[in-house]
Amino acid sequence: MRRIHILHENAAWLPPLAQALDQRRLPWTEWFLDAGTFDLAAPPPEGVFYNRMSASSHTRDHRFAAELTAAVLAWLVRWGRRVVNGPSALDLEISKARQYAALESHGIVTPRTVLVGGRERLAAAALRYFADQPFILKPNRGGKGLGVRLFASVDSLASYLDSDAYEPPVDGIHLLQEYVRSQRPFITRAEFVGGRFLYAVEVDTSDGFELCPADACAIGDANCPVGEAPRHKFTIIDGIPSAVRMRLERFLAGTGIEVAGIEFITGDEDRTLVYDVNTNTNYNPDAEARSGRTDTNRSGPGAIAEFLGAQLHRLPAAA
């Protein structure tokens, strides 16, 4: 029987999608890609494959899950399987430098970024490029904001590098990046399913840079009250400027990415700077509920299940 195969490595992120697929009685199965055995000479099972491998998989003790997934995707493609978020999506998921190259080549502006291989080169690079301004240090292969740090000066970077707190990036590549000051402490994350804009969510950044929207990532009470009105970290907004939306959709079409959450900040003079493309995206159920999005009314998991179901039904009849 033809199924939807979900390639992933985090059980905690699966239930919302599992529920939406079950609701539609779609046949599906999971491929937990921390480990596995694959006969490359044999054809993979029939069906639609949805790659949800995450850049942060190494932080869950799945150090080589992304590498294994890249190899499995090559096998699936060689056998002509329909893969949603195939090799090019994974390639961007695990490298911000490659994301920025692809974004810029589609006319999308990214923050000024300097690539640094080698811990011992960081301080000199920061001095050269960001001496008189605050800057961000982040790993090239990121995820959930882990290891993303703001520095006010090169001196504070130097003391961090000399301390035990220093975390080497898993692929050895550091990014030094211009700190984009936003008038409001928010970033926007635009969600796309089937390459089309679904909705955008504003994320309050006042509590720091770890912004994973999944319920499984929530620390304590997400609705911490401020005065009378509750303050929510994630709020779905009506839309994003149509020029931004069109450019992002063109970028997704050009790179073969079908499901993504793309993050941007609006800086001075309303400059829109895109700094993160998540091809494994999660949705915030509270924010969806508050904006009236249900499984059958444009919720993230509902939209993905619809999309995957349509791809399954569209497969050519078996020979």
Ligand SMILES: Nc1ncnc2c1ncn2[C@@H]1O[C@H](COP(=O)(O)OP(=O)(O)O)[C@@H](O)[C@H]1O
């Ligand atoms: N250049 C920047 N200027 C200002 N804030 C930033 C910048 N880069 C990242 N951030 C903040 O840090 C968060 C995490 O950074 P991000 O690049 O998205 O890493 P990750 O891939 O781990 O999610 C962002 O959502 C944003 O709030």
Ligand SMILES: [Mg+2]
């Ligand atoms: Mg991010």
